[in-house]
Amino acid sequence: MHQVELKKIKIKAEKEIKEADSLKKLDEIFREYLGQKGILSNLTKSLSKLPKKKRASFGKEINAFKVELEMALEKKKKLLKERLEKEMMEKEWIDVTLPGKKIVPGHLHPLTQVQREVGEIFQQMGFSIVEGPEIETEWYNFDALNIPKDHPARDFWDTLYLKRPKSTLKLKILLRTHTSPVQVRFMEKNHPPLRIIVPGRVFRHEATDARHEINFHQVEGLMVDKRVSLANFRAIVEEFFLRFFNKKVKIRLRPSFFPFTEPSLEVDISCPSCDGKKKCSFCQNKGWLEVMGAGMVHPNVFKNSGLNPRDWRGFAFGMGLERLTMVKYKINDIRLFYSGDLRFLTQF
Numbered sequence: 001m002h003q004v005e006l007k008k009i010k011i012k013a014e015k016e017i018k019e020a021d022s023l024k025k026l027d028e029i030f031r032e033y034l035g036q037k038g039i040l041s042n043l044t045k046s047l048s049k050l051p052k053k054k055r056a057s058f059g060k061e062i063n064a065f066k067v068e069l070e071m072a073l074e075k076k077k078k079l080l081k082e083r084l085e086k087e088m089m090e091k092e093w094i095d096v097t098l099p100g101k102k103i104v105p106g107h108l109h110p111l112t113q114v115q116r117e118v119g120e121i122f123q124q125m126g127f128s129i130v131e132g133p134e135i136e137t138e139w140y141n142f143d144a145l146n147i148p149k150d151h152p153a154r155d156f157w158d159t160l161y162l163k164r165p166k167s168t169l170k171l172k173i174l175l176r177t178h179t180s181p182v183q184v185r186f187m188e189k190n191h192p193p194l195r196i197i198v199p200g201r202v203f204r205h206e207a208t209d210a211r212h213e214i215n216f217h218q219v220e221g222l223m224v225d226k227r228v229s230l231a232n233f234r235a236i237v238e239e240f241f242l243r244f245f246n247k248k249v250k251i252r253l254r255p256s257f258f259p260f261t262e263p264s265l266e267v268d269i270s271c272p273s274c275d276g277k278k279k280c281s282f283c284q285n286k287g288w289l290e291v292m293g294a295g296m297v298h299p300n301v302f303k304n305s306g307l308n309p310r311d312w313r314g315f316a317f318g319m320g321l322e323r324l325t326m327v328k329y330k331i332n333d334i335r336l337f338y339s340g341d342l343r344f345l346t347q348f
């Protein structure tokens, strides 16, 4: 009777172990058969009811089954663990050939890019980059540059003056209206020959529209030597525009007037958009674009900078960085540069 029962138990246990699909299930089987109140434990207790003769042999059978069961459970446990690990590996497997998430990094503002590009071109031509203060005195911004007291540029509408305590110097201070004061500051401290460009922010008290901003950027240039002429100036700007636009543009010099240069010139270039064919809205079908003011340094500016105008000659020029960027990239509204509009900025 006991042997038959044990055989049934064995078959049942084997089946259960075979079907177990989790470690939790295996634990349950272990408790069911091998636990303190498990089937085998009960069988062992029932041994006392058997005749002595059978007791020993049945006891052995129970022990053998116990060992067998433990081994089968251990084997299955190992198998399940391996399967689990394999599944985990498959889940966590990374396909390194899949395209990654694109990270869009920030980039330099178009004005910064163009400023650096302009700087590089002039540096290749032997110019150094020099900077000056954005807050200037009236002397450097106007007087030293030969701008008379009654010049309209000094009008309150153009210049942003700054308040200062009454006790301090008489000289008025202001936000520089151009980068030209740096010419004087540099000539005071450096002896010619000189070749510099001065990129920087300038301020004008103006209403803003598509072509005007209250603050914008200029690139000033200055070259001083014993013999410098407008021919040198022309050669240098031609070379600059060739490198800047990556193509030959025509240069047109027109007489103009600035207090700090004599003679003074307005520099036009043939429209790079239509190659001067007068066929695009950017140049309003004129074929030419105004890009620069220039001229030979006025003797008074040399004097005010501590140089003898009989010994030295030089040319100076100034151009708007925004204007230059607008021409290069065909942008029609200066306000876009300061709008912080990413749809605009990410195009560069």
Ligand SMILES: [Zn+2]
Pocket (backbone or CB within 6 Å): 271, 272, 273, 274, 275, 276, 277, 278, 279, 280, 281, 282, 283, 284, 285, 286, 287
């Ligand atoms: Zn054009």
